[in-house]
Amino acid sequence: MKIPGLAKGLAVTFRQMTQRSVTAHYPDAMPELPPRSRGVIALIEENCTSCMLCARECPAWCIYIDSHKDVVPASTEGGKDKTRNVLDRFAIDFSLCMYCSICIEACPFDALHWSPEFEYAETDIHELTHEKDRLREWMWTVPAPAALDEHAEPAKEIGVAQKTAQKTAQKTAQKAAEQAAEQAAEQAADRAADRAAEQEGT
């Protein structure tokens, strides 16, 4: 007989009905996105050197960069004038972008970051090309990097920074000690001179 199987089928659907549904009520409730979600690419303009690495690596050719060179006058007299890249335009066409993250990996100066924001649909496809001011605005939505695991090695950058800090601290301490020693020596010399003057006086 097939009755137990049929009853089991009914039981499964009924049990499912009594449980909470798994539907995500998206426009009413925002989804909980996993860390490092790829929503939109944000740009820190100050970090960008217009090196074009991102634009060249982009498989979809969706990054547009225009820049020119500015001359910075020499700071010391008789020195050489320096040149500096100035970013004129940085735009990402999100209608072409395939969210591969290669530009962000390629950027040597950490100018590009993933933001989890994903609600930037447009009615006109041209609006999907985000210019640099808009890309800069996305930067405010970039979350802090995820914390390291509990027993993980500290990040290299932190080690380097700590060493530098220690060195500077040592140096300042040494300087302070030297200064203190000098001062003490001076004071001692002053006192000795004073005493000698007194003795001469008597």
Place this chain on the structure above:
Amino acid sequence: MLEVLLRVVLVMVAFLVLPLLVGQLEHKAMAHMQSRVGPMYAGMFHGWAQLVADGVKFVQKEDVVPAAADRTVFKLAPAVALLPYLVAMLVIPLGPGIVGQDLDLSLFFVLAVMGVGVVGTLMGGWSSANKFSLLGGIRVAAQLMAYELPFVLAAASVAMAAGTLSLAGIVAAWQPWWLLWQGIALVVFFVAGLAELQRPPFDMPVADAEIVFGPYTEYGGLRFALFILAEYAGIVVLSALVAVLFLGGWHGPFEDTVGFVWTLVKTFAVAFVVIWVRVSYPRMREDQLQRLAWQGLVPLALLQLAVTAVGVVVQQ
């Protein structure tokens, strides 16, 4: 005269409201059985107005008739599919005296009329000038042939037990222990009814993976809506019949005052089972469908008839 008018209006209201309630129940129950939530926006509260919105949409659509179709039959088919259920509702009693039109032969009348509903689907399949529609229509015909017999035999068993063909009379004669005595007939009647309505798991005529949407393939707009409405009206009629014939209609606590509520509660309980079965089981193959009818339901119905006959003789 006024009373007749009132009864007709009430039946009309029931005919327009109950299928929508069943449809909404199906939307919601099926959604939750599949771990979804179903419609949520129409009507501002849990999508209660979804089917009204659907209806408005269907009305707005263009009325398309295929060039090669048999126009008259094609246009007539939805009405033929829908009207029998309206007529059937007329004679199903909700409570003692609460009935559109009390007939002495109401059981016979309902069964005869329900068979006509299937003809509408058959007409649609035949007149659409579409081979998928035709295949679907022929499957409908085969299904009708196979399941009408156990359907009628099961109903005959109750009529035999009650000694009357009047639905009100059957409810009046009903006693709780009939649930056991007529248990086989209950199952046979319900399953055969599902098959007559082409409800899953017996929806071979509209098997979308094979024949698009069977007889309804060429239909759109209001005519399609009428076919769908006919399906849900069919569920209401079948559920009401099961409730009245086998579950004791208005029998229950305080049946003198709220008897009709009991009939409605039982009807909707059966309608829920119809939906529940739809969600739980996959579609049967055409040969499985036929085998179930001829090798399963017909012998069972005959067995039930024998049991009923013995019971009736012993009781006398």
